[in-house]
Amino acid sequence: MSIDVKRTDEGYLANFSDWNKEIGNEIAKEDEIEMTDKHWEVITWIQEQIKLGKALSIRSIKKSGVVDIKEFYKLFPRGLKISTKIAGVEKPKGCI
Amino acid sequence: MKQLLILGAGTSGTMMANHLVKKLNKNEWKITIIDQYKTHYYQPGFLFLPFDTYTEDQVKKKGNKFIPKGVNYIQTKIEQIFPKENKVKLENETINYDILIVATGCKIAPEEIEGMKGKNWQKNIFDFYTYEGSLALRNKLRDWKGGKMLIHITEMPIKCPVAPLEFAFLADSYFTKKGMRDKVEITYVTPLSGAFTKDKCSKSLTYLLDDKNINIETDFAIEHVDNENNKIVDYAEKELDYDLLVTVPTNMGDEVIEGSGMGDDLNFVPTHHNTLQSLENENVFVIGDATDVPASKAGSVAHFQAETLTDNILLYIAGKPLKEEFDGHANCFIETGFNKALLIDFNYEHEPVHGTFPFAGIGPLQLLKESVINHWGKLAFRWIYWNMLLKGIPIPFVGRNMSTKGKKLD
Numbered sequence A: 001m002s003i004d005v006k007r008t009d010e011g012y013l014a015n016f017s018d019w020n021k022e023i024g025n026e027i028a029k030e031d032e033i034e035m036t037d038k039h040w041e042v043i044t045w046i047q048e049q050i051k052l053g054k055a056l057s058i059r060s061i062k063k064s065g066v067v068d069i070k071e072f073y074k075l076f077p078r079g080l081k082i083s084t085k086i087a088g089v090e091k092p093k094g095c096i
Numbered sequence B: 001m002k003q004l005l006i007l008g009a010g011t012s013g014t015m016m017a018n019h020l021v022k023k024l025n026k027n028e029w030k031i032t033i034i035d036q037y038k039t040h041y042y043q044p045g046f047l048f049l050p051f052d053t054y055t056e057d058q059v060k061k062k063g064n065k066f067i068p069k070g071v072n073y074i075q076t077k078i079e080q081i082f083p084k085e086n087k088v089k090l091e092n093e094t095i096n097y098d099i100l101i102v103a104t105g106c107k108i109a110p111e112e113i114e115g116m117k118g119k120n121w122q123k124n125i126f127d128f129y130t131y132e133g134s135l136a137l138r139n140k141l142r143d144w145k146g147g148k149m150l151i152h153i154t155e156m157p158i159k160c161p162v163a164p165l166e167f168a169f170l171a172d173s174y175f176t177k178k179g180m181r182d183k184v185e186i187t188y189v190t191p192l193s194g195a196f197t198k199d200k201c202s203k204s205l206t207y208l209l210d211d212k213n214i215n216i217e218t219d220f221a222i223e224h225v226d227n228e229n230n231k232i233v234d235y236a237e238k239e240l241d242y243d244l245l246v247t248v249p250t251n252m253g254d255e256v257i258e259g260s261g262m263g264d265d266l267n268f269v270p271t272h273h274n275t276l277q278s279l280e281n282e283n284v285f286v287i288g289d290a291t292d293v294p295a296s297k298a299g300s301v302a303h304f305q306a307e308t309l310t311d312n313i314l315l316y317i318a319g320k321p322l323k324e325e326f327d328g329h330a331n332c333f334i335e336t337g338f339n340k341a342l343l344i345d346f347n348y349e350h351e352p353v354h355g356t357f358p359f360a361g362i363g364p365l366q367l368l369k370e371s372v373i374n375h376w377g378k379l380a381f382r383w384i385y386w387n388m389l390l391k392g393i394p395i396p397f398v399g400r401n402m403s404t405k406g407k408k409l410d
């Protein structure tokens, strides 16, 4: 399957409303990630945080109660960058 | 008498004392300001101290010099805030307040990362975000023979987010002037996905790193420091060797915020982005590095906030609605080495762009472009800080809200 919804230059979904699990799966494949239940648990948690308007950081992962940071990187070797992409949410903002 | 209490006499607290002493009715309001230290440090100077550009005396002065007459100054540690009871516990007394301004700033917390503040702290691992760290690093650099130098950011947010990059540029310049640049390998290590994560900055400024032969490691989320092998290791098990590690540890609000149950994970106080009122308590206001607002943590930002906050305190006293005015305005010089600097001017909404400042088409300062005049601007900032900023004197031609005049917006 190819992903035929609008994406940014870096491959993030332009609109979260376009997201569904299949699209998440396809994006994961682009990064050679095979999604498991644990992966989805993290993805759901990320989506909840964004809905609550919370900023994501490595520190927030530590407090998530879903995974610890080591485990998080085992699941998503490119960390927040790729997990947010799979979750269909915006890329975490940096400063300047 | 009613009491307005300011916690912290750093950049923000001192500015608020100077603004409010002129505005509040002396027969009704008593203003008290509290800080633990005698000395007021010019923190932007900590960037220059390691390279022997500034001396110790240029970055510190006695704090009470800047507290205006008519303001009660207490030098002591603040132990706990009781926002529901409108009181603050100090070392030896408890003070009640009608209005509280939290200006306790933020500071480094190297103990957050395993091994960072270990046996090599201030031996081959240094910070430059404290006076002591910056001075120790200067002494180290004076006779360092060269090797691998990492300039590292632990996690965001940090105060003055461009300072580590400026440090890298100044290091390049410093070692070149000392005739030993070929003996030093400089690598900039960031948890972000680039040295400049905003698009226009990234496009205009990435050349600087190449030109100066500074390597960059992105997306590095540090897990621990290995003191036996002089390596930093990240969660993805990437390892980087160093001979000299210059790190910016995690920045956190003061413990008093945590102890009072008023902060987030990093002890920053949840604050309204535009009014600067605390989200929890209506008679508590927050300014400067202590807030959780998504603006840069910088002295210039605190200066713009202070103008809005002064108006809002007066509105609050008058029982009127607050102005939702603060727009995240920041105005920062970025030293690029060899006596040049860049200037950026931006806010919550607009990222830094090209143009002229403060006068459209004239300048004299150029936005997002290296120039010698910008460097003079940065050096002049020290004079402006001590003589204008702390006293709450508005900077001519630079308003509290960002102006789009002279900016090349899309």
Ligand SMILES: Cc1cc2nc3c(=O)[nH]c(=O)nc-3n(C[C@H](O)[C@H](O)[C@H](O)COP(=O)(O)OP(=O)(O)OC[C@H]3O[C@@H](n4cnc5c(N)ncnc54)[C@H](O)[C@@H]3O)c2cc1C
Residues within 6 Å of the ligand: B007, B008, B009, B010, B011, B012, B013, B034, B035, B036, B037, B042, B043, B044, B045, B046, B047, B076, B077, B078, B079, B103, B104, B105, B106, B128, B129, B130, B159, B160, B163, B254, B256, B287, B288, B289, B290, B297, B298, B299, B300, B301, B302, B332, B333
């Ligand atoms: C290396 C470096 C370079 C920088 N460069 C620039 C620059 O070029 N331009 C710029 O605009 N900004 C720059 N900054 C940032 C600027 O210095 C800060 O943003 C500014 O000082 C914030 O002011 P503040 O009042 O909020 O906090 P601070 O000035 O840090 O003041 C907080 C005060 O609260 C007191 N305090 C805290 N807790 C307690 C307690 N429990 N009891 C008693 N007292 C307490 C502290 O002692 C301190 O005096 C730089 C900072 C650093 C570290």
